[in-house]
Amino acid sequence: xxxxYTVADFDFDLPPELIAxxxxxxxxxSRLLDASAPAQPVDRIFHELPGLLNPGDLLVFxxxxxxxxxxxGAKDSGxxxxxxxxxxxxxxxxxxxxxxxxxxxxxxxxxxxxxLFRNDQGEQFSADVLGRCGPEDSLFHLRFPSDAxxxxxxxxxxxxxxxxxxxDEADDVRRYQTVFARHPGAVAAPTAAxxxxxxxxxxxxxxxxxxxxxxxxxxxxxxxxxxxDRLDQHRMHSEWFEVPQATVDAIAxxxxxxxxxxxxxxxxxxxxxxxxxxxxLRAGAQETDIFxxxxxxxxxxxxxxxxxxxxxSTLLMLVSAFAGHATMHALYRHAISxxxxxxxxxxxxxxTRSSA
Numbered sequence: 001x002x003x004x005y006t007v008a009d010f011d012f013d014l015p016p017e018l019i020a021x022x023x024x025x026x027x028x029x030s031r032l033l034d035a036s037a038p039a040q041p042v043d044r045i046f047h048e049l050p051g052l053l054n055p056g057d058l059l060v061f062x063x064x065x066x067x068x069x070x071x072x073g074a075k076d077s078g079x080x081x082x083x084x085x086x087x088x089x090x091x092x093x094x095x096x097x098x099x100x101x102x103x104x105x106x107x108x109x110x111x112x113x114x115x116l117f118r119n120d121q122g123e124q125f126s127a128d129v130l131g132r133c134g135p136e137d138s139l140f141h142l143r144f145p146s147d148a149x150x151x152x153x154x155x156x157x158x159x160x161x162x163x164x165x166x167x168d169e170a171d172d173v174r175r176y177q178t179v180f181a182r183h184p185g186a187v188a189a190p191t192a193a194x195x196x197x198x199x200x201x202x203x204x205x206x207x208x209x210x211x212x213x214x215x216x217x218x219x220x221x222x223x224x225x226x227x228x229d230r231l232d233q234h235r236m237h238s239e240w241f242e243v244p245q246a247t248v249d250a251i252a253x254x255x256x257x258x259x260x261x262x263x264x265x266x267x268x269x270x271x272x273x274x275x276x277x278x279x280x281l282r283a284g285a286q287e288t289d290i291f292x293x294x295x296x297x298x299x300x301x302x303x304x305x306x307x308x309x310x311x312x313s314t315l316l317m318l319v320s321a322f323a324g325h326a327t328m329h330a331l332y333r334h335a336i337s338x339x340x341x342x343x344x345x346x347x348x349x350x351x352t353r354s355s356a
């Protein structure tokens with residue numbers, strides 16, 4: 001980790017009106033800042049992406065599925081509670097009925113208490129509080145009466161990011177989800193992949209661009225600010241991911257043929273670089289708390305499709321590590337001056353890994 005940088009080095013002024021509150025009318029109709037040659041960035045539309053890639057290149061997507069992770073209800077004492085499920089525990093750990101969750105309440109519930117969650121139709125279910133858990137006991141361990149995924153689908157709300165000010169709407173159910181989402185477990189969308197629709201995927205296939213996938217269940221920690229000044233003092237949240245053997249093989253074949261590995265989103269990049277931490281990309285499932293900052297030695301990813309990120313965030317630090325710190329600031333200044341839309345429902349850019 002490069003300790004020469006502080007959090008202040010990743011700050012920038014963003015006009016609040018550039019924070020996208022709703023997605024573009026069409027997924028692939030959002031804007032794309034082509035920074036593949038960063039000295040001369042080009043303003044494009046996202047559906048132009050196939051022409052920026054070469055036949056034989058490999059796009060790697062995160063195929064996680066966002067769950068309806070936000071719940072509203074009350075403690076058995078009557079006080080209001082808002083929950084954001086961070087993780088559904090695997091069947092082996094809790095029978096598929098147990099979750100880790102953030103809880104907001106005037107007074108935190110104690111182990112042994114119950115929380116009653118309701119949906120908009122007036123239906124309700126009771127969850128038992130088993131205790132505290134997670135990093136520094138910041139989460140609550142809850143037991144649901146039946147399958148957690150099914151209950152969240154019936155009672156939960158789309159977990160829109162904190163900078164989106166409207167309550168979730170019917171359109172968010174569709175648009176805060178990728179068209180190829182397969183494995184439920186994320187509480188935030190892999191937002192760079194939200195720009196892809198079926199027509200664009202078909203155009204990429206016709207271009208000879210290949211596809212592969214990883215699964216990383218994005219946690220709410222992706223929105224947490226860095227609260228220390230020195231980067232080496234920051235502790236990353238942990239997320240579960242899996243890299244299939246088919247993806248490892250596809251990357252090896254791409255490399256052998258001279259193609260480029262293009263990660264769609266920072267979550268995909270984190271999964272791939274975590275799986276290659278020992279110097280060799282390996283298939284399998286594990287937890288990652290990788291913190292990518294300037295000076296990081298990338299092993300797998302050559303190009304990156306990514307949205308524009310929060311000031312002073314770990315994702316902005318990752319982008320700076322990939323493209324170069326000065327390049328990142330120049331590109332963000334360009335994007336702001338051209339009125340690009342920022343964050344989850346915003347626009348995107350295409351980056352090439354810095355050789356520095």
